[in-house]
Amino acid sequence: MVKLAIDVMGGDFAPLAIIDGVKLALRKFDDLEFVLFGDEEIIKKHLLGNPRITIVHAPEKIDMGEKDPIGEIRRNRNTSLVKAFQAVKNKEVDGAVTAGPTQGTIAAAHLIIRRIPGMKRVALCPILPNLGGKHRLLLDVGANLELRSEHLLQIAQYATIFSREVWGIAKPIVGLMNIGTEPGKGRELEKETFELMQKDENITFIGNIEGKELFSTPCDILITDGFTGNMIMKTSEGVAKAVGVFFKQEISKSFRAKMGYLFLKPVFKNFKKQLSPDEVGGAHLFGVDGVVVKAHGSSDAYAFSNAIKQARNVVLGNVIEKMKNIIGEQGEVASE
Amino acid sequence: MVKLAIDVMGGDFAPLAIIDGVKLALRKFDDLEFVLFGDEEIIKKHLLGNPRITIVHAPEKIDMGEKDPIGEIRRNRNTSLVKAFQAVKNKEVDGAVTAGPTQGTIAAAHLIIRRIPGMKRVALCPILPNLGGKHRLLLDVGANLELRSEHLLQIAQYATIFSREVWGIAKPIVGLMNIGTEPGKGRELEKETFELMQKDENITFIGNIEGKELFSTPCDILITDGFTGNMIMKTSEGVAKAVGVFFKQEISKSFRAKMGYLFLKPVFKNFKKQLSPDEVGGAHLFGVDGVVVKAHGSSDAYAFSNAIKQARNVVLGNVIEKMKNIIGEQGEVASE
Numbered sequence: 001m002v003k004l005a006i007d008v009m010g011g012d013f014a015p016l017a018i019i020d021g022v023k024l025a026l027r028k029f030d031d032l033e034f035v036l037f038g039d040e041e042i043i044k045k046h047l048l049g050n051p052r053i054t055i056v057h058a059p060e061k062i063d064m065g066e067k068d069p070i071g072e073i074r075r076n077r078n079t080s081l082v083k084a085f086q087a088v089k090n091k092e093v094d095g096a097v098t099a100g101p102t103q104g105t106i107a108a109a110h111l112i113i114r115r116i117p118g119m120k121r122v123a124l125c126p127i128l129p130n131l132g133g134k135h136r137l138l139l140d141v142g143a144n145l146e147l148r149s150e151h152l153l154q155i156a157q158y159a160t161i162f163s164r165e166v167w168g169i170a171k172p173i174v175g176l177m178n179i180g181t182e183p184g185k186g187r188e189l190e191k192e193t194f195e196l197m198q199k200d201e202n203i204t205f206i207g208n209i210e211g212k213e214l215f216s217t218p219c220d221i222l223i224t225d226g227f228t229g230n231m232i233m234k235t236s237e238g239v240a241k242a243v244g245v246f247f248k249q250e251i252s253k254s255f256r257a258k259m260g261y262l263f264l265k266p267v268f269k270n271f272k273k274q275l276s277p278d279e280v281g282g283a284h285l286f287g288v289d290g291v292v293v294k295a296h297g298s299s300d301a302y303a304f305s306n307a308i309k310q311a312r313n314v315v316l317g318n319v320i321e322k323m324k325n326i327i328g329e330q331g332e333v334a335s336e
Numbered sequence: 337m338v339k340l341a342i343d344v345m346g347g348d349f350a351p352l353a354i355i356d357g358v359k360l361a362l363r364k365f366d367d368l369e370f371v372l373f374g375d376e377e378i379i380k381k382h383l384l385g386n387p388r389i390t391i392v393h394a395p396e397k398i399d400m401g402e403k404d405p406i407g408e409i410r411r412n413r414n415t416s417l418v419k420a421f422q423a424v425k426n427k428e429v430d431g432a433v434t435a436g437p438t439q440g441t442i443a444a445a446h447l448i449i450r451r452i453p454g455m456k457r458v459a460l461c462p463i464l465p466n467l468g469g470k471h472r473l474l475l476d477v478g479a480n481l482e483l484r485s486e487h488l489l490q491i492a493q494y495a496t497i498f499s500r501e502v503w504g505i506a507k508p509i510v511g512l513m514n515i516g517t518e519p520g521k522g523r524e525l526e527k528e529t530f531e532l533m534q535k536d537e538n539i540t541f542i543g544n545i546e547g548k549e550l551f552s553t554p555c556d557i558l559i560t561d562g563f564t565g566n567m568i569m570k571t572s573e574g575v576a577k578a579v580g581v582f583f584k585q586e587i588s589k590s591f592r593a594k595m596g597y598l599f600l601k602p603v604f605k606n607f608k609k610q611l612s613p614d615e616v617g618g619a620h621l622f623g624v625d626g627v628v629v630k631a632h633g634s635s636d637a638y639a640f641s642n643a644i645k646q647a648r649n650v651v652l653g654n655v656i657e658k659m660k661n662i663i664g665e666q667g668e669v670a671s672e
Binding site for chain 2: 211216264
């Protein structure tokens, strides 16, 4: 069995969307057990007794608009998020899923669960929409705004284990986001990282990847610093949204176009579905000593159930133990 | 009259596409004169004698795939690009247009035309496709991979003058690309730049802009460092391309979808046109002491004629003189 802590109070549509997401996951997976951290009364009202469910009363939450989530986590250890992460830390569960605020989640993971010994940085790692025929990991997208080359190498190693164990890709291909494909391109960071990655035997490095190849590259894993990753991720969202708005406006302009839309409706629906973050569920937090999946703040029940599925797969893939083995081989012990 | 130097030999489809682009521009604008730098024999074969045309024989060119464009420019002063830029330097022309390699163009502009005294960096500034109802400037996209806050402020001032004089926008709105909208977000670079921009009276600063707002923000000008700008620009290209591929594949799958496509063909065509870099023509090189427009390497005649139009408008807008006034007011003289 895989046992997951759920932050019932985090997210724009919490607690109901979260509770319903748990219900969906209970139906989908026989091997899941849950410890729900949230308002016991509300949870009991919406969830019938189930032997695979434990409830821990934790009605306080970190506000989605909290300006100082890190301070809030230090000050208040009674929130549902902090309690869920404490369960991970104490090995009472195999992992945790939250739709709470991103920076709060990262801070709480750092302060409570802590990094894997020898892991130098954590990385927030979304799965890119399957627009070009396959899913890809992009990391870091904002856990650290600045990273050094050895950090980028480590997160590439981590993502490689993830792709192998969770997606079953024997040799996941790693690319480095850069302004040109030739070696020697980029800032000092990219030049140094290129050198390091080329020598590393734990990853299959293909070289530099430009932004325009984001959805056509053979890579399974795309590596960059957290500032750039955030820009790439959100620019993709922005362009996709702008394309949607464009078509909507153009189609409304003529009868002919409206007719065409009726015929093409399934294609447009499919397009929307492919790009929806709900299909993926959430972003992984790589590098902390426990499985953490951060679902989108706006997750509905379906999206949250997909985030649960992601956490389940990482637990079953034994990803963290395997990363510890690589770190052990490298003789790394100091967590700087 | 506006007199422009044309690098006839630069670009994937040079010299013919370039010559044809000049012909188009001659027809469109009565106030343009050209000095064409390229292979005289070829030019004469394709261009009838015209009082508004002067030809300077310069058959050598910088290869589009040149690995060391900067070295090539230092070594060989006989290429069409270098000779065209020398004409700018010597004030024989009001500006220059080239479809040659980007890094070569930037290097040649630095080495031959040189920066405006007091201007600390140059910036490569494309005009974003008019996807969200208006055109926007994004800069820097790759002239400098790393920039300091005072550099970002200067290029924002420059872009403000451009938008005012060329587009007629009385108070162009400036945004800073960042990972969140609140003040205090981002790296040290963004925090410092935010402070500087907020205080500056030469620009209208609206605050931080996230990638997802790229095509919906009210901003006319989006400021970032050259590495990030390149990533944003090329990611946009990549997503738009992936969307195109997606629709093509989906439409080919069913008869119904093919029918829908026939009805929607004008919309798809319009979509392609809106996103095409040909409509814009090229990227400006802001900060050098002469008007330089870098057309896309793959420019056809139409795209190149639009790049010419851009250069014409910057000359007529007297943009460089106006930037010199701002620099003068700031008491800046040292070009560091």
